[in-house]
Amino acid sequence: MALQHGKTLNTHISPDTWRSTIILLKRMVQQLEVNDVNFEELKRNLDFTASLLEAFYTNRTQQSFDADDDLQLRSDVVPVEVRDWLASTFTQRVQPFSQRLEEKPKFRSIVHAVQAGIFVERMFRKAYSNAMPDQPADVIICLRDLDRWSFDVFSLDSVSSGHSLKTLFIELIIKHHLNSRFKVPLSCLMSFLCELERGYSKHTNAYHNHTHAADVTHTVHCLLLHTGVLYWLTDLEVLACLFAAAIHDYEHTGNSNNFHIYTRSEMAMIYNDRSVQESHHVSASFRLLQNENTNIFMNLTRPEWLELRTLVIEMVLGTDMSSHVLQVKAMRTCLQQHESIDKPKALSLILHAADISHPAKPWSLHSRWTPRLMEEFFTQGDKEAELGLSISPLCDRHNTPVSQSQIAFIEFIVEPTFSLISDMSEKIIIPLIQDTTDPSICSRYRGLQWTVADLVGFRSMWMRHTEENKSRWRDKMKNGESHSYESEIQTEEETAGKEH
């Protein structure tokens, strides 16, 4: 096993990298013991290990230096511990994830712990598959399309008796081996997902319900897979992405943030008018985890939990549409200026794209989401009229040019976002492919072989759909638009049923 020479190390070192390095060191010792040494490989591996330790050291010292900048501290006067405390208390920096030096386990005990961990993980995987309830045949058939962009979440919802979110989340957690990796207790997972689905039904929304959450969760999985970004992520980051997608609209009230602000709702008061609903989605979901029976992350270590929470908060807050322009602009600038891509920013953009992805999907899906969304907008318009407020844009059921607004939404919001996702993914993936000629480095990289072709295919796939959908809306405009979208929910479903 040889680690790639010259690979630049991110300043944050993942547990996977630490583990691979420990195994690597151990193997080098064994090779030296039996005098079976390839000097070139040994040199490269030692070089890599030194870079890792250097990156770790730089990371720790950098935390103090950044704090110095923020707090204007003079490093010769303030001791490191005090600087760490100031940085973690008075800046937005989170406590470093590393353990305190005196708590660090010895090398041999780390190797034993890794071996024991692998054993426990295997046992756990077996126990999980034994305890999983059998799925109905129709659900199994439907889930065969899980990796496809055209996956029909409405069908899954119907064959799973209205449990698309629960079914999909469990399937994805198992598919990515996250249940065994993070020892998610099955009973907790079941109870958590029941509560989650219950929260999504609280306001009986036409659009922002558990099916939308299932759709976004599936789309995040597909985006990670089809863009290859999956291979850039640690297991914890994949878990954070799927979790953030599943909870991203939890207990949505069916109104916009502006409606909350104008009506001075309880939520607007709690969150000071800032990303009102998004703040609630995250906060209420993490509150669910406070209960022992629904705490699916009970076996995460403290640093893992903190890292996951930080990532999930950033991702879900990034679904606030008012941050769209800033998000897109920041990522465009980053790509143009050849800066390295910030992982939380990239993952937030992926969740945001998934959240607005239905216009980039086949018409059979997009045409079923649109009337649902419009009906929810119109219900808000009805409430606004009742309260004597002016009706928000696109919320007047008697006077909204739906087709025109959909074309504009696709052209000005969806296409630029997806174009950015494609560009960003290329920038992330191409160096990874060049870096990983030896697939034994990490089994997750194996899928990279086909990713470049897939990435090109992904761009042409979503473009084909947005073009087709715009053209369908143009046809509707030509044929005289119907404003009665309530009745169209039924009609479109029947059409889609015939198409499948």
Ligand SMILES: Nc1nc2c(ncn2[C@@H]2O[C@H](COP(=O)(O)O)[C@@H](O)[C@H]2O)c(=O)[nH]1
């Ligand atoms: N006019 C349209 N707006 C859309 C459409 N699909 C989504 N959206 C908007 O995006 C947000 C997504 O955020 P969410 O977390 O609330 O789901 C949604 O609220 C809409 O404002 C669309 O097809 N047309």
Ligand SMILES: [Mg+2]
């Ligand atoms: Mg939302």
Ligand SMILES: [Zn+2]
């Ligand atoms: Zn959403």
